[in-house]
Amino acid sequence: MSAPPARNPTRARQLGFLQAINRAQHEEMTRDGSVVLMGQDLRANVFGAAAGALDAFGPARVRDLPLAEAGSVGVAAGAAMAGLRPIVDLTVASFVFGAMDQFVSQLAKARYMFGGQATLPVVVRAALYYQGGTAGHHADRPYPMFMNVPGLKIIVPSTAPDLLGLLKSAIRDDNPVLCFEDANLWGRKGRGPAIPDDVEHLVPLGSAAIRRPGTDVTIVGIGLGSYLALEAAEELAAEGVSAEVIDPRTLVPMDWPTILGSVGRTGRCVVVDPANRTCSAASEIAARVVEDCFGALRGPVARVTTDDTHVPFSPALEKQIYPTQAKVVAAVRRALA
Amino acid sequence: MSAPPARNPTRARQLGFLQAINRAQHEEMTRDGSVVLMGQDLRANVFGAAAGALDAFGPARVRDLPLAEAGSVGVAAGAAMAGLRPIVDLTVASFVFGAMDQFVSQLAKARYMFGGQATLPVVVRAALYYQGGTAGHHADRPYPMFMNVPGLKIIVPSTAPDLLGLLKSAIRDDNPVLCFEDANLWGRKGRGPAIPDDVEHLVPLGSAAIRRPGTDVTIVGIGLGSYLALEAAEELAAEGVSAEVIDPRTLVPMDWPTILGSVGRTGRCVVVDPANRTCSAASEIAARVVEDCFGALRGPVARVTTDDTHVPFSPALEKQIYPTQAKVVAAVRRALA
Amino acid sequence: MTDGTAADPPPELAGAEGTALAREMMRRMQRVRLFEEATIALFGAGELPAMVHLSIGQEAAVVGACLATRTSDFMTGNHRSHGHPIAKGARLDALMAELLGKATGVCGGKGGSMHLADFSVGSLGESGIVGSAIPVATGAGLAAQVRGSGQVALCFFGDGAASEGVLHESMNIAGVWDLPVVYFCENNGYAVSLTAQESLSVPDVAMRAAGYGMPGVTVDGQDVLAVFRASRDAVERARSGAGPSLVEAKTYRFHEHAYGLVVPQPYRDQAVVDSWFDTVDPITLFHDRLVASGVLTADELGALRDEVAAEVEDAVAFARRSPYPPPEAAWTDVYAPSAVTA
Amino acid sequence: MTDGTAADPPPELAGAEGTALAREMMRRMQRVRLFEEATIALFGAGELPAMVHLSIGQEAAVVGACLATRTSDFMTGNHRSHGHPIAKGARLDALMAELLGKATGVCGGKGGSMHLADFSVGSLGESGIVGSAIPVATGAGLAAQVRGSGQVALCFFGDGAASEGVLHESMNIAGVWDLPVVYFCENNGYAVSLTAQESLSVPDVAMRAAGYGMPGVTVDGQDVLAVFRASRDAVERARSGAGPSLVEAKTYRFHEHAYGLVVPQPYRDQAVVDSWFDTVDPITLFHDRLVASGVLTADELGALRDEVAAEVEDAVAFARRSPYPPPEAAWTDVYAPSAVTA
């Protein structure tokens, strides 16, 4: 959790994950005076994505929150109903649970229950802080729970350009958007298409990215899972297997045409999802694939997920429970068998 | 929410849903002095399952809780770690969200994170109170969210005998068990095998029930969904389709051998689940079926769920969004196509 | 004044402006009362899809608080939902249509009795999840502060809700940030069957205000003027930038927790409850006070009641003749349209 | 006593029993201090898998509170987790092994630095989720009450955690039910970089006690005896059945929020922080007081420190030579064995 170097426009094309957040927030707060930023330790920039925000936008729009997750999300909901566009930095995804009622009963439902009177342009950010020895209370990957709640949008960007573009779209979106940031990617520099320098680099919510075209199997990879998928695809290419790798980028709304279209072509599907296995995003994708692509399907849809256990502290234990390149390769072999 | 008639042993074989709860709680509290009951409006028996409890077991063991969901579940967790076996009646499943952090961070994780030192024999009960005009804040069916959390067990009984036997097993279980009670079944009398009069009528957690044997398609039905499945099966029988109906009864641990064995025989599967569609229990079952039974599968696995919308108040709207017998029949036809 | 027992009108009700205020207080209390009596009739006739929680007995609390705010101020509340928007100035017809699940309902028939909201009068919605709207009001206060709009947020909650953690989190945030919020507790002595004594570790909810560095007062919730005064002070404080306050009105729920809810075991003495209609009815108390102090005559007050009765009758007729929402409304308003699309 | 500046020992520390208590206070404070200094060294050497939150500077608060309880009493705490079980009497070797993720760790290597628990001394676990263990302690108090065991539950939380809703819910429930719980706030002035002033709407957390009908006191958290006295009163009250209390110790966090956490922007004056080691070190303060009042000599205290140093050294050696858990431990303890099986 050390600070990133200050945002440097000349390095925009090699933008890091935290700088992407910083730039998205900075640009959108500049563009729209109703965007406010609330979170923990923003002034001290403990998590590294808030550099310069307080100086640039002042204490009315950049606020350090007391420890109160339900209060924080609920205050954002009310502020949104009354005209602001809050961004709430809950820092670590394991801290979302205390706010669950506010997510479900207020953020997700208010617009519907009040017949469209309410608009809730709220972005809630939280890092998926797993695989780093932080143990069971800091390493959750809870986005599947939120996928079960209509009314919320969910993004899980995996590249810095995507994070920049998706977060900017999220801030402009009139719906509550949860942004889950895979902390294992904090260190990686941007990849994919070069980022334009202008402030209109937007990635629309609900559009997946085909990271690598292929013909034999579709590997859908979420967050860090998209990298594992790419690495597995390269390993498999050496054996003559051509894998198409898709990063959904947005989980709600999911880009079904891209995913189902791909499986329709390849006839095989593996999903790589860092969430716990049962009722994971992978489960949803597998269920939808078998429901809508059964005719094209030539093998089982395999899920590569975190095991249904908690995150152990000991590094000797922790590394075993997550998806790995080897597990993805094995799953592809199962899907091809 | 009117009171059920007082528990009457001579009617045990035609036990209603609320009486089954009452009897399970009464028998287990009699059997084990460490079982305590906490909930809202127990003394006044507003929800109808607490008749006589206060008189029988006294105010130390039967407690009306202030409105504080996180506090209630967390207090139960702590009491369990210190030797009690609490039953918490949260009344309506839409009220669980305020306690989510306590469910996830304490109830589900404490045993694991403390290396097995903690034992958490806690039962949390909540009614699935949908389809009755209560609108968005009382009609949630949130069990899939909890299925994504290892360490919790989850039961969704659909008959009074099962509720009795599962709840008794849950109270004796050394793990946290969430009991979701489909309120649409409150009015139904017991069905299935006659209930023995003795106090050892136990249904083990993790065992599904085959409600109806069949050969052409497996219909897995959860809660009220198991009745819709049976009714659909009867309708389909008239057309010569033989449907096997399975009620999982426990969602965690799921009785996979029974479900997968059935699909292995029938080659077709439809899942009826009152939860919201995305990341539902139906999604998990479909994903597992396609992963493990692909070779046997002769058609798409169809999910019949509640639509991904909120529960509208107007009766003109509400009835459309849930699974119905007609939707199940249509899904079976899709699966057979 | 014709005899020695008549008092002078209190300063707030003196003069033409005072008379207008008195009228408005009575009008809104009558609106709550007669709207809800109509609701009882509709419930009895089987015209309501689900149970309803009534504010009868609590009219002075909700009206006294709301009349201390402006229409442009914000408000949230709870499952006992009818009184709040009525007192805030919402139209009765759209509220009644909502109770019947009609398309013309204030929430298009999608919210229902526990979840009324009328954004046009600052009513940001009532929560069926007890306590859950408390941070929402707090956030509306934050928006007012950030935008410098001069608006205030009024946050209704019950004695039962006072035990919920979000109240603590909200009052603390409001206290730290000096947000323009008035936390208003309708302490009617019960959370369903649980007495306030059993759910609260202090006799008065207002005693908790000091723990948040804000003023807290307990007032007679049957006295609309006392409630109005305490609320006006709190609203002024909030509007001036001095921060939040807590006002607690001790009041009475005359009816059962909800129409449609049978509580099997008695938890309060029905004879005592019945006597409240004679002893602590806020409308009768105010009526008699207005007449005694010469602000309005019994005839004027009778005429006002008739006006409101007609308004309620119209609302019921409007609700009845309104259509149900079209089937596709079940799936709309889950999301707002997106700004950025592919 | 050799000169006029020496004071008589305070009554708690007088006589043989008093000397034993003083020894134990010092021993446990030294255990916390030296254990954590060893932790810093291990962290620097790259032997710790993740960051650690230290209680250095807060030893008087945690030890004063814990020594007011019995081993059989319950305790919960938070991410700043080492001091609590140490002060409650846990063995250092199993704690240190836990920090290294070893099989012999008190949690089998599955909890780690933020989540120590030693049920054998009543330590029911520390929570990495701030505030989340507060109701757990409250529930332990409930169990003690229901079972009539005479046990008390000690609940540690920070100034940051004081803003969490579960504290309110827990204190209210404890207040209503007169549970034997001592809510103990280690107010070290900061929640990471946020000052207590910025996160709390009152100057003292103890000011909130009145809102729950319980006594609340603020004590000097650097004075182990003052903390002990306040805690003893609260524990006695709880054990007697009179209900919960809130004790707030104003204390100082000498080190950064966590070793391994770089805070980019300074939020406190490092020169002031550095001066604390000289001015408000609870161990130095107690040491000088014991010597001045003739309870223990400097030599005796030096020997005691050496004993503890050896104990810590052994703990480190034990932890280092212990094996990692077997791979399959990743999947055990998710569930306890079931009583009822098919």
Ligand SMILES: Cc1ncc(C[n+]2csc(CCOP(=O)(O)OP(=O)(O)O)c2C)c(N)n1
């Ligand atoms: C979170 C939550 N828990 C429980 C309920 C069920 N419930 C509805 S109203 C109520 C009592 C609320 O009491 P109070 O806040 O005093 O409001 P009142 O009904 O007296 O107006 C309860 C327990 C609920 N709606 N939401």
Ligand SMILES: Cc1ncc(C[n+]2csc(CCOP(=O)(O)OP(=O)(O)O)c2C)c(N)n1
């Ligand atoms: C629910 C939750 N929110 C945020 C965090 C991140 N965090 C860890 S410690 C801490 C500060 C806690 O402050 P305080 O309660 O005063 O304890 P201290 O660290 O000062 O001992 C924060 C914000 C967390 N662990 N849990």
Ligand SMILES: [Mg+2]
């Ligand atoms: Mg009440």
Ligand SMILES: [Mg+2]
């Ligand atoms: Mg602190």
